[in-house]
Amino acid sequence: MTWFLGEFYPSFWWIPATVLAAALAIKLPTIIRFRGDPLLLAVGGLLLLALAVFVFVAPSTIAWVNRVTGVPNISAPWVYSLLTAFCASCLLLIIAWRGGPADRSAATRRAIRWVVGAYSGVIVALWVLFALADVPEERLRDLDTHYATTPFMREQILLYLLAHTTAVLITSNLIRNWVRADGLDAWLRGGLKFLGAGYAMNLLFDAAKLTAVVARWTGHDLDRLNTDVAPPVACLSAVLIAVGFILPHAGQYLHERWRLRAAHRELGPLYALMRQAGGRRDPFAPFAGPELRLTRRETFIRDALLPLARVLDEDLRHRSYDAARALGHPPERARALAAAVAIADAVHARRRHPGDTGRSADAPDTAALLREIGAVSRALRRPETLRAVRARAGAQDGGIRLAEGTGSG
Numbered sequence: 001m002t003w004f005l006g007e008f009y010p011s012f013w014w015i016p017a018t019v020l021a022a023a024l025a026i027k028l029p030t031i032i033r034f035r036g037d038p039l040l041l042a043v044g045g046l047l048l049l050a051l052a053v054f055v056f057v058a059p060s061t062i063a064w065v066n067r068v069t070g071v072p073n074i075s076a077p078w079v080y081s082l083l084t085a086f087c088a089s090c091l092l093l094i095i096a097w098r099g100g101p102a103d104r105s106a107a108t109r110r111a112i113r114w115v116v117g118a119y120s121g122v123i124v125a126l127w128v129l130f131a132l133a134d135v136p137e138e139r140l141r142d143l144d145t146h147y148a149t150t151p152f153m154r155e156q157i158l159l160y161l162l163a164h165t166t167a168v169l170i171t172s173n174l175i176r177n178w179v180r181a182d183g184l185d186a187w188l189r190g191g192l193k194f195l196g197a198g199y200a201m202n203l204l205f206d207a208a209k210l211t212a213v214v215a216r217w218t219g220h221d222l223d224r225l226n227t228d229v230a231p232p233v234a235c236l237s238a239v240l241i242a243v244g245f246i247l248p249h250a251g252q253y254l255h256e257r258w259r260l261r262a263a264h265r266e267l268g269p270l271y272a273l274m275r276q277a278g279g280r281r282d283p284f285a286p287f288a289g290p291e292l293r294l295t296r297r298e299t300f301i302r303d304a305l306l307p308l309a310r311v312l313d314e315d316l317r318h319r320s321y322d323a324a325r326a327l328g329h330p331p332e333r334a335r336a337l338a339a340a341v342a343i344a345d346a347v348h349a350r351r352r353h354p355g356d357t358g359r360s361a362d363a364p365d366t367a368a369l370l371r372e373i374g375a376v377s378r379a380l381r382r383p384e385t386l387r388a389v390r391a392r393a394g395a396q397d398g399g400i401r402l403a404e405g406t407g408s409g
Contacts, residue, residue, distance in 0.1 A: 016238035017054040023047050023242040026250060042093045043245055049086040050238060056082060059140040072138045076153075077130040080160040081123045087167030088119035090199075094174045122163045129156035144209060145223045148216035157213060165206040172199040187251030191244045198240030205233045260290035263374065267297050270343075270377035274304035277347045302370050308346045316393065317342035323392035336375035337389050343369075343376065344386070 024047040031044045055061055062075040095111050133152035135143075147153040178184075179192040208225040215222035320341040324334035369376075379386065 014054075014058065016235045016242070017051055017058075019239050019242045020047055020051040020054060023246045024051060026246055030249065039093070039096055042089065042096060046086065046089040046093055047242070047245065049082060049089055050241065053079065053082045053086055054235075054238060062140050063138070066138055073135045073143060074130070076135075076143055077126045077156065080126050080156070084119055084122050084126070084160060084163050087164050087171075088115050090171050091115045091167055094171055094178075119163065119167075122159060125159060126156055129153070129159065142223055142227050145212050145216050145226045148213045161206055161210055161213070165203070165210075168199050168202045168206065172196060172203070175199065185248070185252070187248045187255070190251065191247035193244075194240050194247060195244030198237045198244055201233055201237035201240060205230050205237060208233065257290055260294050264290065264294045264297055266374055267294075267301060267377045269380035270301055270373055271297055273344065273347055273380060274301050277304055277308060277350055298373065301373050305343070305370060305373070308343065308350065311346045311349045312342055313345055313349075314342070316345055319393040320389050323389045327388060327392060332375065333379075336372060336379040337386065339369055339372060339376045340379040340386055341390050341393070344380075 024044065027040070027044055027047065031040045034040055056065065056075065057079050062079075065075045065078065066072055092112060092115055095108060095115070129152045133147075133150060133156065135147055135150060135153050137146075139146045144157050148157060175192055175196045179189060179196060184192075208230040212222045212224075212226035212230075215225075317338050320338035321334050324337040325331070329337060
């Protein structure tokens with residue numbers, strides 16, 4: 001295990017950095033579009049801070065910062081400050097996220113002021129302690145344990161670990177209480193569970209670091225906890241937290257795309273039937289989004305349905321409704337089946353007599369018909385049911401071939 005980590009340590013920290021960068025890239029379009037939303041800005045800031053932590057904690061970056069500034073180990077207070085700011089951002093985001101953007105209660109404002117004040121003070125203290133410490137030997141991997149007994153550096157290390165542990169404990173408790181609440185969206189609940197797992201891993205990170213540091217204080221050597229255990233735990237924690245922030249947004253996005261595509265496929269049979277009525281195929285647009293494709297199909301169907309109202313047999317529609325009810329179908333399903341039978345009959349009549357402009361005796365309810373195109377299209381997927389309704393209604397087969405799934409592309 002030690003050999004494995006030693007071989008891959010230089011690139012180890014870039015794994016969570018890449019995941020966090022991907023999470024930020026996924027969120028960025030929404031953040032830009034709704035840049036006035038403080039919660040989205042907070043999520044973006046938090047992901048940016050987390051990304052900065054893993055970029056600057058990589059040994060190659062640590063060496064570069066030390067070399068550019070000319071100060072050995074100055075990366076320590078810089079990384080500790082970024083980590084402390086990340087902890088504060090997590091607390092602030094959970095407080096604001098749970099309360100909602102409209103929450104301006106005194107308790108929320110007091111909690112925000114406490115977090116900002118306390119963690120700003122911690123960051124200032126980290127730099128003061130580093131200025132007072134004597135740490136001339138550059139350490140890229142084991143600074144925490146190497147300088148665990150050095151005056152002022154000892155206090156700095158302990159301070160950032162305690163600040164991190166406190167933030168993780170509070171955030172974990174808030175998430176645990178929130179995930180148990182009723183009425184949460186499934187994607188939000190899933191995201192919170194990943195966040196909870198990520199912060200639980202952070203507690204393991206703190207425990208490994210603190211154990212290694214305390215062991216140095218007592219004259220023991222448990223440095224492997226600091227160099228071999230804490231880094232992979234921190235990486236896994238970052239990945240889980242990134243997934244936790246991505247999941248609610250990405251899940252809802254994918255669910256909405258699936259809903260639009262399902263609605264587009266659902267209208268396939270009715271679309272195919274309207275094309276039999278002489279309608280032209282809707283324009284082929286391979287790069288059109290699902291919203292545009294669904295809108296075009298709905299528009300095509302409604303435009304083709306309106307002229308059919310002239311030859312729609314309302315008497316057949318009423319008889320088909322009664323027949324569907326007699327066959328045991330509920331009212332809503334019976335209305336859709338009756339409309340499907342009447343529309344198929346009208347399409348057949350239009351094909352036999354293209355110039356017929358006569359109207360039925362009863363004015364058809366075209367508004368209701370246009371609203372129910374989804375239900376009518378679903379009814380057309382069951383030709384055997386339509387034949388049963390038609391036969392019960394005493395009508396002849398209109399000759400329209402309705403195969404299940406027709407035109408679903």
